[in-house]
Amino acid sequence: MKGIIGKKLGMTSIYDPSGKQTACTIIEAGPCVVTQVKTKDTDGYDALQVSFGDKKESRTNQAEKNHFAKANTAAKKFSTEFRDFSIAKALGETIGVDIFSEGEKVSVVGTSKGKGFQGVVKRHGFSGVGEQSHGQHDRQRAPGSLGNSSDAARVMKGMRMAGRMGGDRVKMKGLKVVKIFAEKNYILVSGSVPGHIGSIVLIQN
Incomplete structure (x- = not known):
């Protein structure tokens, strides 16, 4: 090298x-x-x-x-x-x-x-929940459901969520x-x- x-x-x-x-x-x-x-x-x-x-x-x-x-x-x-x-x-x-x-x-x-702190759309490329329907509003850039119901009953480690973006060794x-x-x-x-x-x-x- x-x-x-x-x-x-x-x-x-x-x-x-x-x-x-x-x-x-x-x-x-x-x-x-x-x-x-x-x-x-x-x-x-x-x-x-x-x-x-x-x-x-x-x-x-x-x-x-x-x-x-x-x-x-x-x-x-x-x-x-x-x-x-x-x-x-x-x-x-x-x-x-x-x-x-x-x-x-x-x-x-x-x-x-x-x-800085960014949402899932910018940080991970999520597309959001799509069109506004069934009374939804301001949900286009939301992450959606995160964790399991009765089995794990928690959010698993490594779940892609909003957070600090950039400043990484590349x-x-x-x-x-x-x-x-x-x-x-x-x-x-x-x-x-x-x-x-x-x-x-x-x-x-």
Whole structure:
């Protein structure tokens, strides 16, 4: 596996020579720094800890300062691990968007937009009870009956109901790398990426 941390900047369109349009998400990925190298001998598994985004010194505790000092870098805001990194990297080395190539398929992990408390129609795609009939009113978006009568006599766990929607960890698979701008640390992937503009995402393969 190889991966990098990035920040979602927004969306744009790319046109190929034939004029076909492809919707793309722009991600500012890296440069990231390898801040810890884990091995089976020391930690029980092989992984690289990768960090992204500078952090103010006033908001960094002493333990974090010492940890990042081992990699000879400033304190970082975001850190994550990528297991079994396919490219050999040493402590303190930089990882950029050039680890990926145009046309390659990647997965992007992010946190979806929070939509607050929503009903069953928006949250689960229910169609409601249908037409107004037999004295019903304001029931088009109602969930309908929920529980059993005498057998369970309760609402079963996992019943799809109204509730908090969004804010979940989402992984989009099979996104194609359309364009790479190594000098700007930009990577353009086809399709949509979870999260709001400015949110942190993981690009991995």
